[in-house]
Amino acid sequence: MILQSKYFVALTGAGMSTESGLPDFRSHGGLWYGKNPYEIASPKAIGTSEFIAFYRNRIEDLQQYRPNIGHQILAKWEKAGYLKAILTQNIDGFHQQAGSQHVIEVHGHLRHLICTECQRAYPADSYRKGIEKCMEERCNGNLRPPIVLFGEELNPDSWSSAVQEVEKADAILVLGTSLTVYPFAGLVELAKETGARIAIINKTETELDHLADIIVHDSIGKVLGEVDQALSG
Ligand SMILES: [Zn+2]
Structure with a gap:
């Protein structure tokens, strides 16, 4: 063919x-505070501690695999x-x-995070360094990975x-x-x-x-x- x-x-x-x-996305299911990964990986969860922990873990996972x-x-x-x-x-x-x-x-x-408000890009390890909000003056937007969350187009x-x-x-x-x-x-x-x-x-x-x-x-x-x-x- x-x-x-x-x-x-x-x-x-x-x-x-x-x-x-x-690990498959779905296999994280039971690990996350008993919560449904589909709820954590949703737009309304952006900025919550569960969302940040989940994606911090996903980003760190990637460094351990090839x-x-x-x-x-x-x-x-x-x-x-x-x-x-x-x-x-x-x-x-x-x-x-x-x-x-x-x-x-x-x-x-x-590969990086972006601000939900001003779209500024941040390094992927920002969550690990405790940077969860945009540092642009008067922005304070939440950082998120540039991925398609459940319910997003x-x-x-x-x-x-x-x-x-x-x-x-x-x-x-x-x-x-x-x-x-x-x-x-x-x-x-x-x-x-x-x-x-x-x-x-x-x-x-x-x-x-x-x-x-x-x-x-x-x-x-x-x-x-x-x-x-x-x-x-
Ligand atoms: Zn911003």
């Missing part, structure tokens, strides 16, 4: 990064000219760390870039997402409508397996490693 394609893109989700050992072989293979395929873009739900930045250049982060990232620019990539694609590879979160999962439906071939690699069944030409329920790193060997051989 990759060799026959003219414009091949990858869509990635949490399963891509759990193979690095990074991109895995799956991220590295995608970066290699981009350099080799096979892969044109990665559209990711992940906010961990692992694709870029692995060397991928064309990455569209439709749910944002944790996607960034229209990154979303339209993602849609354009899928419209150009004649082959898409879906990695590590159960395709339950919309509008992201809608990209796979769009790919089907525009006639792209679809491959899904995920440990478990996904909501959109019925749209795929190729489905593999297995570890991403293992399967991509085998495909990479076949491409190289």
Whole structure:
């Protein structure tokens, strides 16, 4: 499928990064004061101690983990000219760390914080240093990561870039997402409508397996490693 394609893109989700050992967002559920992570990761929680603790922990988690072989293979395929873009739900930045250049982060990232009022950027370790409010004179806005919280709209620019990539694609590879979160999962439906071939690699069944030409329920790193060997051989 990759060799026959003219414009091949990858869509990635949490399963891509759990193979690095990074805890899944949902697996933090029980740890947070018995509260629902979906409530903590919401706009109305910005500025609360739970919100700050949650994202301080997420940012610190990232420093303890590294991109895995799956991220590295995608970066290699981009350099080799096979892969044109990665559209990711992940906010961990692992694709870029692995060397991928064309990455569209439709749910944002944790590389820095921004002021909710004046949009000034602050270093990602600001929470750890006790900086929780904007220091601009008379601003005092809350700091937050530039990510899409539950109930928030996607960034229209990154979303339209993602849609354009899928419209150009004649082959898409879906990695590590159960395709339950919309509008992201809608990209796979769009790919089907525009006639792209679809491959899904995920440990478990996904909501959109019925749209795929190729489905593999297995570890991403293992399967991509085998495909990479076949491409190289
Ligand atoms: Zn500010």
